[in-house]
Amino acid sequence: TLDENGEAMHKSKGNVVDPMEVVQRYGADVVRWWVVSQDFMEDTRCGEHLLAQVSEMYRRVRNTFRFLLNNLYDFDPTTDAIPLEQMEELDRWVLSRLAQVVAACHTAYEQYAFHRVYQTVIHFCTVDLSAFYLDVLKDRLYASGKTWPARRSAQTALHQLASTLARVLAPILPHTMEEVWDHLKMEAKPESVHLADYPQAGCVDEELLKTYTQLLEVREAVLAGLEAAKQSGRITNPLESLVRLRADATYYPTLAARKGSLASLFIVSQVVLEEMEDGEESAGTKGLQVEVEPAPGKKCARCWLVLPDVGIHADHPLLCTRCVQAVSSALPIEG
Structure with missing residues (x-):
């Protein structure tokens, strides 16, 4: 392992990185995250700047899990899950992408190419999830009625994302994924994520x-x-x-x-x-x-969309039709 400038580490140069100091500052999982970010077939580099970058990538993954878990607080997969064929198209799309990620990571693990696991998961969490899917999903999660099929479809996808990615990353981030596993509701759930099988890649549409x-x-x-x-x-x-x-x-x-x-x-x-x-x-x-x-139109006070139907309901003059239905527990109008 070389320093950030590609020079050998020596105490006389003052460029030695003490792993225990890094653990105390960032946590053991960030050290492991740095290890798998490196291609061990080549000389690896380590230093404050690189560790800060890896820590930021870890934070992004952790925040992705935080979003997934926070939106599963009222979801029980045994009673609320939606069958795949009845799920919203966008949710079926993200599960197809998840299946690709699982397959790619499995191949990388088999080849000891751990840096590819790191790259695949980072890309999926930042590009597919944070920048697109989860951003689009917020309106359906927050503005739909609590038990509407569209919201339950989204939560079904979020649960599969969390439970699957937790098992994919358990060998690399054992402490973080154990924490995620503890918060997941699941029928006949193994006591630890490390007692669960690696997930099978689902069908790719x-x-x-x-x-x-x-x-x-x-x-x-x-x-x-x-x-x-x-x-x-x-x-x-x-x-x-x-x-x-x-x-x-x-x-x-x-x-x-x-x-x-x-x-x-x-x-x-x-x-x-x-x-x-x-x-x-x-x-x-x-x-x-x-x-x-x-x-x-006018801005709905609940979903913040500007729509022509805001104000047409006398009982809720500040809400759009969808939000009126949501607060009155009515089913949404088809189409």
């Missing part, structure tokens, strides 16, 4: 993954449009925006089939979707035109 690759391309174009509108002063908060989206034949069928969920996917209040004419040019992402403007 390749067609669904392909569809969401396209949807994520559209989302990136919309996010760029929202940022431009914010910078120009046309909007102050993307959540209160209306997005006018024109798409060509490459994107339109996929978007039209999910028209009702596009606002949630883009984290805006309203979306208007139109099909581009043949030969019509687009700026930015080819095949897409994005225009952003303030959404018409």
Whole structure:
């Protein structure tokens, strides 16, 4: 192990890293996290700056688990779980991605390529979960009725994410994953995560993954449009925006089939979707035109979306229809 500059460690140079000091400062799991971040087939480097970076990556993973567990406080998988075929499409997508992660990490463990486990999990937690799935999911988790199928579908996915990732990372982060395991409700749960089997990779829906690759391309174009509108002063908060989206034949069928969920996917209040004419040019992402403007209507005091139906219910003049149904324990209107 070399120092951060690639030089051998010597007491005379003052560049020696004492593992026990690192354990006392960051915890034993962060030391283990640093170990697996290194490709041991090459010389490894260690120093204050590198340990701080690894500690930040550990914090991101821990915060991901914190979000998962915090949103399972009222969820019992034995009574509340939704069968896979009845789950929301976005939840089925993340479980397909999870299956890919499990398979990739299993292969890496078998090959003693522990740094690939580290890279795979970091990418999944930061890109797929924190930057996309969990961000989109907040509205459904917080604004839906407590027992609505859509919310239970989300919680079913969160439970599978937490229980599966805990077993994947148990060999690397034993103390943290034991803590996660203690907070999980599970029928016939082993006393310790280290007594549980490594998870089996579930089925991967390749067609669904392909569809969401396209949807994520559209989302990136919309996010760029929202940022431009914010910078120009046309909007102050993307959540209160209306997005006018024109798409060509490459994107339109996929978007039209999910028209009702596009606002949630883009984290805006309203979306208007139109099909581009043949030969019509687009700026930015080819095949897409994005225009952003303030959404018409009033801001719901509960979900914070700007919608035209806010105020039409006399008993709850500050809420939208969905939130009125949620606070009155009514089932949501289909579609």
